Amino acid sequence: MHASLAHRWSRAIGLLLLALAAACSSEPTEVMLVVDGEFATPTEVDNLAVTLTAPSGATTSATATFDASSPGFPRTLGMLRGQGGDGDYVVEVVARKGASTVVSRRARFRFTSGQVRMLRIDLLRVCASVSCPSLERTCGDTGICVRIEASTDPWSGTPPSQFDAGVGIQPLLAP
């Protein structure tokens, strides 16, 4: 009787654990970096360099190039939280023409556990000649240095573009 009872219990526990395992799969903790720009590719900007800094100070990087066979803006980069843990992450995007920097922007963000979010960085002409004196500041939408804190939005699955056919430029540049 004891063995039968124990057998029934062990089977029930196994089923419970399987049910939990099946119910607990989740989305990755990820932020999709969407880099959009007002610059023509590859004539004004032909490569991008992204540097990511974790709360621990560890950095990683990614690059993108523009040529006749590759897509233009927007470009996307998946940023997954691994062992970096919670805290503030900083991303810097530098757009170059050859080796010359055309424009750069920085943003500080946080991951949201179990969610895919989107961080958008627009490379604006108004920022082309702006250099901010502090790493805590970056060129804002009006060309003025602002704090680098940024918010993330839900990731819809496709990157939106502000600058297709130039329709998004006017509101951004309007005084």
Next chain:
Amino acid sequence: MPVLRRFRTTFAAMLAAMWFGIGAVGAQAPTEAELAEARRTFQVGLAHADRGEWEDAVVSFRHVLEVRDAPPVLYNLGAALVALGQYPEAETLLRRVVEDTAADAALVGRATAALENMRQRGGRVTFRLVGAGPSSVVWIDGVVLPRDSLGVEVPLLAGDHVVVVREGADERHRQTVRVAVGEVLEVSLAPSGPATAEPTPADGAAAIPTSADDSARGARRRERLRNPWLWGGVAAGAALIGVVVFASVYEPPVGDPVRGNFDPPVVRF
């Protein structure tokens, strides 16, 4: 039962002899207070015996015997044990009375008659322990057989007797021994390992209360361990612990990351 009736009528006659013995013998004489208490207890024992309450009588006489090891007390305790069918110890006590040269002649006569009565109503058995450890104890009908009674003839009332060999609380051997009047037997007890049989009320009649209590407690403990609800509770507790541990260490499978068009398309911190 005429024999028992004779025992009862003899108790009162033995009382005076008992007190004589108490006063005359003993290098370590009990105090007056102890003697007074012993006298009261002896009276209580007699009253129990007169009503046929032999177990209670045995308890009273044992208490008295602790104060004074005198022939009258030995006789009365032996007589009560005869009434209970506990022949081995009864014979030992009654023989001490018979062999005591200082004992009253009438008392010796009664003890001799009691021994003869036992002989006429039972047989004799020699128990031998084979391959048993030094801690093995033989129980006959729930009463411990003294170790020095192993290997020698002991009297048993005619009929069936449950013989159990125990080591501590564990029962190692059990068998029933049938004895006929005048029969002489030799019984070898060979404990072979843990027995599955459990003590039953039939062999639990206790002449030594502490040992009987131990047996009863052991039986109750084993009975509790058979309770399916107990094991169900243990299993439920284990299941709860398992779920908590699982929840604390389990990392759910994560969906594939969304890939971009950088090089690499995904970076991981």
